[in-house]
Amino acid sequence: MPTDTSRMSPSITAMIRLDHMHALAAFHRYHATSPWWRKQAIVNSTCAALEIHAQLEEEIFYPALAAVMGDDETLAKSAPEHNEMRATINRLRAMGPENAAYDALFMQLMREVIHHAADEETVLLPAAERALQTQLHSLGASMTRRRLQLLGQRPAEIALNTMGTFPVASFLIGAMLVLGVTHCLPKAREPRRAREH
Numbered sequence: 694m695p696t697d698t699s700r701m702s703p704s705i706t707a708m709i710r711l712d713h714m715h716a717l718a719a720f721h722r723y724h725a726t727s728p729w730w731r732k733q734a735i736v737n738s739t740c741a742a743l744e745i746h747a748q749l750e751e752e753i754f755y756p757a758l759a760a761v762m763g764d765d766e767t768l769a770k771s772a773p774e775h776n777e778m779r780a781t782i783n784r785l786r787a788m789g790p791e792n793a794a795y796d797a798l799f800m801q802l803m804r805e806v807i808h809h810a811a812d813e814e815t816v817l818l819p820a821a822e823r824a825l826q827t828q829l830h831s832l833g834a835s836m837t838r839r840r841l842q843l844l845g846q847r848p849a850e851i852a853l854n855t856m857g858t859f860p861v862a863s864f865l866i867g868a869m870l871v872l873g874v875t876h877c878l879p880k881a882r883e884p885r886r887a888r889e890h
């Protein structure tokens with residue numbers, strides 16, 4: 694039975710789509726003519742966000758989906774595609790933005806991510822929305838809790854590369870809903886009743 698806080702959480706499929714959208718927006722902020730420090734900040738924050746996203750899918754989304762989809766070709770190739778993406782990320786980190794091949798390698802990462810996200814959005818997410826209807830919000834809440842843990846393990850990396858590239862604001866709104874901290878916010882004042890004399 695979903696709790697009140699998990700019902701308030703965005704669904705896991707909405708969160709996954711939002712992560713994909715943010716990754717795509719980050720790719721589009723990268724320009725070959727940008728200074729090296731900006732390229733590196735975009736690459737670092739995009740790669741950290743992609744690694745966290747992939748881990749969350751592998752720990753929470755794919756197992757839930759496997760329980761209802763069984764042997765599915767798209768689901769079966771999803772984790773290996775994450776590993777290909779991780780390998781490209783490791784090559785980027787080892788290379789550095791001053792290398793002439795850096796731009797092309799980041800574009801390769803973009804192609805891999807777009808291809809992978811398209812499979813998820815056209816096959817896996819619709820399948821989840823059909824087969825996991827009653828669990829989508831509690832899975833979303835689990836994903837947010839786990840995301841907070843993972844972000845907490847790499848605070849310096851996220852803080853250093855956040856400027857304009859990481860979807861912190863939208864994530865924090867979801868996290869507040871899941872963790873039920875909205876009661877900490879100042880309440881709107883009730884209108885004063887006119888005194889009747």
Ligand SMILES: [Fe+2]
Binds near residue numbers: 747750771809813
């Ligand atoms: Fe994925």
Ligand SMILES: [Fe+2]
Binds near residue numbers: 709713746810813
């Ligand atoms: Fe994904």
